[in-house]
Amino acid sequence: MSFSTPPTLLTKSAIRNKAINFSKAWAEASSEKSESQSFWNAFFEIFGVSPRNKGYFEVAATRLSTGRHGYIDLLIPGEMAVEQKSAGGDLNKAMSQLVDYLDSLQPGAMPRLLVACDFQRFYVQNLD
Numbered sequence: 001m002s003f004s005t006p007p008t009l010l011t012k013s014a015i016r017n018k019a020i021n022f023s024k025a026w027a028e029a030s031s032e033k034s035e036s037q038s039f040w041n042a043f044f045e046i047f048g049v050s051p052r053n054k055g056y057f058e059v060a061a062t063r064l065s066t067g068r069h070g071y072i073d074l075l076i077p078g079e080m081a082v083e084q085k086s087a088g089g090d091l092n093k094a095m096s097q098l099v100d101y102l103d104s105l106q107p108g109a110m111p112r113l114l115v116a117c118d119f120q121r122f123y124v125q126n127l128d
Contacts, residue, residue, distance in 0.1 A: 010048045018046040029119040030087035032073075039119060040074050040082065051076055061101035072101050077109035083116045091116040091123040 010018070022042055029035045037057050044051050055076040062069055074082035083098040085091065094116035102110065116123040 015046060022046050026119060032084050032086040032089070035119070036073055036084040039084075054079075062104040063097070063100045064103040065100050070097070070101065072098065075105075075109065075111065077111070079111055080113040080115060081111040083114075085116065085118045087119050089118040091118060091121060094118075095123055095125065 022045075026039055026042065029039055040051065040057075051074070055074055057074055059072040059075040060069060061072050072081050073084040074080070081098055081102070083094040085094045095114060098114050098116060105111075110127075112126065112128050114125040114127065
């Protein structure tokens with residue numbers, strides 16, 4: 001991913017260890033409202049990168065199908081968009097919701113990766 005500061009170079013072993021620690025630390029996460037942003041910041045830390053200077057949480061968007069306003073939970077323009085759900089959420093429905101928001105983005109912000117997540121599972125679509 002293209003972030004404004006270069007990622008810290010980590011070995012595969014270091015990434016694996018960070019991922020294991022992340023999965024243990026977030027095993028009980030369940031609330032989209034209270035834990036989503038911290039979860040994603042911790043997730044990117046596994047790889048030694050920070051979306052802080054490049055990503056935006058709660059980006060206003062409009063659903064193409066209904067015209068209703070909502071929010072993309074995390075957008076890294078040109079790279080990735082996330083729809084976060086609470087534990088046990090329907091990831092197919094979340095992915096449909098995320099796709100429904102895409103038409104409201106400027107062309108330069110269109111992500112190549114779409115991610116729906118419920119803290120335990122990740123559903124990823126690569127638009128490339």
